[in-house]
Amino acid sequence: EVEELARRLRTAEERLARRLDEASKLLGVEVKAPVELMPLKQDTIARLEEARRKLEEERRRVRAQVEEAAGGVSERERLLQELSLSPDRCPVCGRELSEEHLIEVVERLRRESEELRARLGGLRREEARLEEDLGGLARRLEAVARLSVDEVDELSREAAELSSVLEEARAELSAKLSELDKARRALASLAGLKRRVEELEPLYRKYLEAQGALKAYPPRDELVHQLRSAKAAFEELKARAEKLREDMAKLNYSPEAHTKLRREAEEAEASLRELLVKEAELKGRIDYLKAREAELRAKLAELKQRESERERRARFVELLETIRWSYSKDGLQRTIRARARPLIEELAREYLEKFNLEYSDLKLDEDFNPSLVGPLGEQPVDAISGGERVAVALALRLAIARALAGERLELMILDEPTTHLDEERRRELVEVLRRFFKEEPRVLPQLILVTHEREVEDAADAVYYVTREAGFSKVSMEPP
Structure with missing residues (x-):
């Protein structure tokens, strides 16, 4: 039994250690005890939410820059196209352009377009990286939210209960081993008596035979006592018989009435025995109901405690909703x-x-x-x-x-x-x-x-x- 308890305790502790290790890897911080899991989980969710918010801000910023760069490329391509159609006039201000100025403007626009294209490519890669980071962060946030604190608490309670039971079993086993050791020492001390017992065994058998013969007869003192009791009972019965004869003579005794009264007395005794049996059954039922009442009272107290906790959490959620609304766009x-x-x-x-x-x-x-x-x-x-x-x-x-x-x-x-x-x-x-x-x-x-x-x-x-x-x-x- 102790080995089975130890095996179950090792299994529970290994499962608890695996859950804590998984939680540590998921949260990115070592969870040393089950009581640390909930605050660490809440802190990790807060950190991940903040990181997601910053990544989303960065993604919006990069997207704005992508749109800006794409608009810049389109604008310079449009200007180059207008210059190719009207090379003698600036497409922006409308003034005339010399050939040298035209070449300078075209080269500048092409150079700016290439720079913007290179910048646009980098920004799009950055945007893709941010999308990937946001996806990974969302998956991790979902995994952290699914992390079951109740399961870890249940494993912790199970391990604690098994540890307590195992300690009690080990203490009981130690006591039994101590008794066994004493018995072994006693058996060792009896080894020398074995030969003496073998020598006395024939005499002991004769003693048992004589004792068996004597058991057929009560002890002398008991016989004397029984004799005195029998004499006293005889004298008492003799006096009662004489008294009954006198009473019968006075009462005009009837055997039929006596038989009827005896039958009624036997029926009353039978009814009394049935009532005693029912009384015992009712007492057992009462004891069971008292135990059940105590059990239900304990469950009721637990349910009241849970209801109190639920009401406290409901009030807290209501407070959070009020705060969230207060800081919303309508608050x-x-x-x-x-x-x-x-x-x-x-x-x-x-x-x-x-x-x-x-x-x-x-x-x-x-x-x-x-x-x-x-x-x-x-x-x-x-x-x-x-x-x-x-x-x-x-x-x-x-x-x-x-x-x-x-x-x-x-x-x-x-x-x-x-x-x-x-x-x-x-x-x-x-x-x-x-x-x-x-x-x-x-x-x-x-x-x-x-x-x-x-x-x-x-x-x-x-x-x-x-x-x-x-x-x-x-x-x-x-x-x-």
């Missing part, structure tokens, strides 16, 4: 947008006035979709001209930046504002930048604009060119 974000909207509208109106547009007011709905109020009444942004749309977009951008930074706003950086603009919108953006950020009075003290479009240079006070050479970025004020 705290909506409140922040609602509070910031009047300030942003007011600042945007100030910038629109500086842009000398014919609109007197700018309104934002709950989702920050703008509409303008002018001579024709309230109009959506889609109904105004392209240049006005660019001016409105810049006014909103400046208003949001100023609402966040306050009166300290002295600098703003625009990164690739022409990415999604066609040629006409880019020209209108250049015109707006030239009018309101280069001529006095300036809307903003300083504006830094990052772009790949050369026509934006006309609106700048200073132009810095960034090129990549031998794996390093080189900054210069001379065009490459």
